[in-house]
Amino acid sequence: MTYDEAMNFIQNTNKFGTVLGLDSIRELLRRLGNPQEQLRIVHIAGTNGKGSILAFLASVFRESGYRAGRYVSPASFSYEERFRINEENISKEDLCYYVEQVKKEADGMVKDGMDHPTMFEIETALSFLYFRDKKVDAVLLETGMGGRLDATNIVSRPVCTVIASIGYDHMQYLGNTITEIAGEKAGIIKEGCPVVSYDNDQEANEVIKAAAEAKHCRLDFVNTAGIRILSQSLKGQSFSYRSSHGRWYEKIEIPLLGTHQIYNAATALEVLEIIKNYYCISEFQTEEGFRNTVWRGRLELLSEDPEIFCDGAHNPDGARCLAEFLRNNFTNKRIIYIMGVLADKEYEQMLEETAGIADCIYTVAPDNPRALSSRKLGEAAEKYCETVYIRKRLASCLEEVKEKAGKDDVIVIFGTLSFQKELQGKEMWNDTRK
Structure with a gap:
């Protein structure tokens, strides 16, 4: 099978849509x-933070000499990025080989x-074959959507189950309340397997507690009271942490920006406490792993003159975290948004969270078949911001904004992870990585 044949097969499975349930993947x-x-x-x-938590863990594994497979979806820059071992994507040759193996069995099912298995089911099966x-x-496995009926939930005995931040997203599939959504996420909890959870709202925490008790699982929440922020800047941040196990981390440095990333890092520290029976990871390796974590497109500073950030915020909670970061760091600066979203996202709520900070908003349509038109987003933005410009695509819009922006202005590109691929190849991606 050639690479083109493999990619054509995968893309053609899009026609089978999203089918929740485990029968087909099983x-x-x-x-x-x-x-x-x-x-x-x-x-x-x-809902948010899954990739960041896995990025922290993957970096610690790498610093400790272990090979960690990471399966994430969607990919940001290339299709092969979905299947990674440490920081290396699957090769095109390996991709073709494993697609052929999975295709053979999928055809047999038909x-x-x-x-026929869906695209996500095909990719999930491929990842397990490749990593085996x-x-x-270790395999760091991220659900695609929800949990209970997600194809990744075929895993029967994880060494640790993790629940990240829970908020509103994919509500047409997961429910309209935090309780319902938390119930779907907690569906990945397995009998007797330890659970680590982000400290969510009380109603979500109660759902997670009940699910863990029903499955006779040890449950550790992030000890929010044990977090002490030591420093925060546009170059990174540091914090100390007393874990739920009582272990004291004096100073953990992370390059990822935004207070929410400190809580994601604390979640990763709790996971490391749980899995220490399987792996030998020193305190120094832990610190180095966190210090060297890379997770592109998450409040990433792309350029310093003017300051340009790209953020993957694509739901109300992500937008809230972005707004908090901007308020904390740029109260006296003019902020310009370039925003684009997918049509199935809660973009009105995203605008409610963020628009009040912006001096002006440029709306664009992401290069994605699910994109919301820039005009429709612009019309929605006009309810929250006086100055809105409707443009077509990110690349030309960004050039226009850069020409008009002053050196002290802040440009923020957000609304979808699709933007990362659209920015790929631009020299600005490397401006701040020296």
Whole structure:
């Protein structure tokens, strides 16, 4: 199978849409020999912060000499980024090989009268095969959507289950209340397997507690009272932390910006406390791992003159975290938004959270088939901001904004992770990484 043939097959599975449930993935993996049962897996669900928590853990594993496989969706810069071992994407040759293996069994399912697996099911099965054959030491596995009926929930015995920040997203599938959404996320909790949870709102925490008790699991919440912020700047931040286990971390430095990333880092520290029986990770390796974490497009400073940030905020909670960061750091500066969203997102609530900070808003349509038109987003933005400009695409809009912006202005690109790929190849991505 050639690379083009592999990609055509994967893209064609888009027509099968999103199908929640485990029957299809269970059958597909059975035919492939259940590779997931041969892996040590950290399984994480949540609305926001999943990728950041996994990025912290992956960096610590790398510093400790372990090989960690990371399966994330969607990818930001290239398709192969979905399947990574440490910081290396799957090769095109390996991708073709594993697509061919999965396609063979998917075709067999159809021949036997079953539904064809969806794209996400194909990719999930591929990731398990790849990581098993490469004999990784750990798999950091992120749910695609929700948890209970997500294809990744086929995992039966994770070494740790993690619940990240819970908020409103994918409500057409997961429910209209935090309680309902938390119930779907907590659906990844397995009998007797330890659970680590972000300290969410009380109603979400109660759902997680009940799910953990029903499955006889040890549950550790992030000790919010044990976090002490030591420093915050546009170059990074540091904090001390007393874990729920009583361990004291005097100074953890992280390059990711925004107070919410400190809470994500604390969640990762709690996970490391749980899995220490499986891995030998020193305090120095932990500190180095956090210090060297890279997670692109999350409040990433792309340029300093003028300051340009790209952030993946694509739901109300993400927008709230972005707004908090801007208020804390740029109270006396003119802020310009370039915003684009996918049509199924809660963009009105995102605007409510962020628009009051902006001097003006430029709306664009992401290069994505699910994109909301820039005009429709612009009309919504006009309810919250007096100065709104409707443009077509990010690249030309950004050039226009850079020409008009003063050196002390702040430009913020946000609304979808799709923007990261659109910015790929621009020299500005490397301006601040010296």
